[in-house]
Amino acid sequence: MIPGAARLNVGSVPPVAVDHLVPARAMSLAESLLAELPRRWSHSAGVARRAAELSGAVAPADRDLLLCAAWLHDIGYAAAARDTGFHPLDGARLLWRLGWPARLCALVAHHSGACFQAEAQGVTGLAEFPDEQSAVTDALAVADQTTGVCGEPASLEERLAEALGRHGALSVYALAHSRRAPYLRAAAHRVHLRLTPAPAR
Numbered sequence: 001m002i003p004g005a006a007r008l009n010v011g012s013v014p015p016v017a018v019d020h021l022v023p024a025r026a027m028s029l030a031e032s033l034l035a036e037l038p039r040r041w042s043h044s045a046g047v048a049r050r051a052a053e054l055s056g057a058v059a060p061a062d063r064d065l066l067l068c069a070a071w072l073h074d075i076g077y078a079a080a081a082r083d084t085g086f087h088p089l090d091g092a093r094l095l096w097r098l099g100w101p102a103r104l105c106a107l108v109a110h111h112s113g114a115c116f117q118a119e120a121q122g123v124t125g126l127a128e129f130p131d132e133q134s135a136v137t138d139a140l141a142v143a144d145q146t147t148g149v150c151g152e153p154a155s156l157e158e159r160l161a162e163a164l165g166r167h168g169a170l171s172v173y174a175l176a177h178s179r180r181a182p183y184l185r186a187a188a189h190r191v192h193l194r195l196t197p198a199p200a201r
């Protein structure tokens with residue numbers, strides 16, 4: 001049992017028994033939860049498209065996991081998920097409560113360098129979920145950080161600059177930026193290497 005899960009207010013979202021990871025189910029859940037947030041829904045659809053493009057950077061057995069995480073990574077912004085106000089943790093806790101696999105919940109909790117943001121904001125609770133720091137973690141981060149706020153393609157540097165400008169130089173986002181940005185650039189480099197065919201001998 002995840003600490004704090006009993007306090008969650010999931011509103012009218014019905015629990016879903018998920019035996020395995022099905023991207024269409026993830027899309028459907030994200031669509032219903034984010035109906036109130038059309039820009040966030042468009043962004044999530046864009047991240048899912050980008051994740052599909054990057055799926056060659058993860059093992060074939062993990063491709064549906066990556067796609068599900070892409071669809072669901074930002075559901076913590078939905079009213080039904082709101083608890084701590086820290087969207088990666090709120091989204092992960094909601095997914096856990098709804099019965100989604102632990103690995104998916106953990107990927108959502110830690111997506112796109114959430115640990116740096118949590119530390120800057122003084123948020124505790126992310127340790128409820130293990131950070132697998134895997135090829136899937138990297139591909140999810142790159143898919144998220146190369147998709148703009150309305151789902152449009154963007155470069156990582158454009159996305160970092162846009163977010164920094166939006167939050168402001170004195171924000172907690174800016175506080176985390178100096179550690180989070182190098183982490184995301186390293187993830188992008190690893191994804192690039194994984195997508196680059198080995199030279200013929």
Ligand SMILES: [Fe+2]
Nearest residue numbers: 043073074144
């Ligand atoms: Fe996102």
